[in-house]
Amino acid sequence: MFETTQEQKDKYLNKMRGIRTNVTEMAPKINSILVAYGAEFYRKTKGEYTDSYFSQIREKAEEDIRITARDKFTEVIDSLNQEKENYNDQCFEKKTTTDPTELNFVGKELELMDREELKEFFELNFLDKNMVRLFDIEIKRRSKSNDTMAQSEVAMLQAYKNEFAINDIVIQKYEQCIKEMIGARSVSSSTIFFPEYDEYDKMSARSVTIAELFNFIHAKSAWGIPNKADVNILGLVK
Structure with a gap:
C-alpha cells in the first residue's frame, strides 16, 4: 500500500x-x-x-x-x-484529519473494535496524527478496565504500536x-x-x-x- x-x-x-x-x-x-x-x-x-x-x-x-x-x-x-x-x-504522504464530526465518529467506532480490527485501523492510519491520537485514547480507555483479558490485549496492542514499522x-x-x-x-x-x-x-x-x-x-x-x-x-x- x-x-x-x-x-x-x-x-x-x-x-x-x-x-x-x-x-x-x-x-x-x-x-x-x-x-x-x-x-x-x-x-x-x-x-x-x-x-x-x-x-x-x-x-x-x-x-x-x-x-x-x-x-x-x-x-x-x-x-x-x-x-x-x-x-x-x-x-x-502524511496527513492530519481535522473534521471534528469525522473524528468523533471514528472515536466511537474504535470503542467497538476488537484487537485485530484496532491493529488494522492503526496500519491504515499510522501516518495520520489525529487518527493515531484516537488510537492512543482508545488504548488508554481500555487500560483502565479491570478485566484481565482486556489488560492483556492493551499490552499486546501497545507493543504492536511500538514495534510497528513500514514494510519498506x-x-x-x-x-x-x-x-x-x-x-x-x-x-x-x-x-x-x-x-x-x-x-x-x-x-x-x-x-x-x-x-x-x-x-x-x-x-x-x-x-x-x-x-x-x-x-x-x-x-x-x-
Whole structure:
C-alpha cells in the first residue's frame, strides 16, 4: 500500500552508504592522539616522568580515544536517523484529519473494535496524527478496565504500536545500520569498530582493541618519538 519509487529508494540507500563510511573519519584523530601520547611515552622511557604522572597521561589518552569513537558513532547514528526521517517525510504522504464530526465518529467506532480490527485501523492510519491520537485514547480507555483479558490485549496492542514499522526495504536497512552503529558505540570503551559492508549492505565487523593500540604505539615509541606518517590504526584493524 505504501510504496516508493526505485529512484527514491536508490537515492536514500546511497545516502545511507555515504553516511556510514564516515566512521573512518575517527582514524586520523585517534592517530594524532597516539602520536602525541607516543612522544610522552618516549620521554617516560628517558626518565623524564614519574610513574604517577605518566599514568595520568595514559588515562587521558585512553579517554580521548573513547570520546573520539563515541562522538563519531553518535554523529553517524544521528545522521542516519535524520535521513530515515527525511525519507519518511518525503516519500510517504502524511496527513492530519481535522473534521471534528469525522473524528468523533471514528472515536466511537474504535470503542467497538476488537484487537485485530484496532491493529488494522492503526496500519491504515499510522501516518495520520489525529487518527493515531484516537488510537492512543482508545488504548488508554481500555487500560483502565479491570478485566484481565482486556489488560492483556492493551499490552499486546501497545507493543504492536511500538514495534510497528513500514514494510519498506529502505527503512529496514536504515534501522539495521543504526542498530549496528549503536552496538559498535556501546563497546567503544574497550574496542574500536570499523564496520564494513558488502554490496548487499551486510556488515562485517573489523576492530582493534584500545589495548592493542597502546601496545602498537609503545613499540613505535620505544626508541624515539614516533613519526606521524608511521601511525595509522587502520592498518591494525582485523
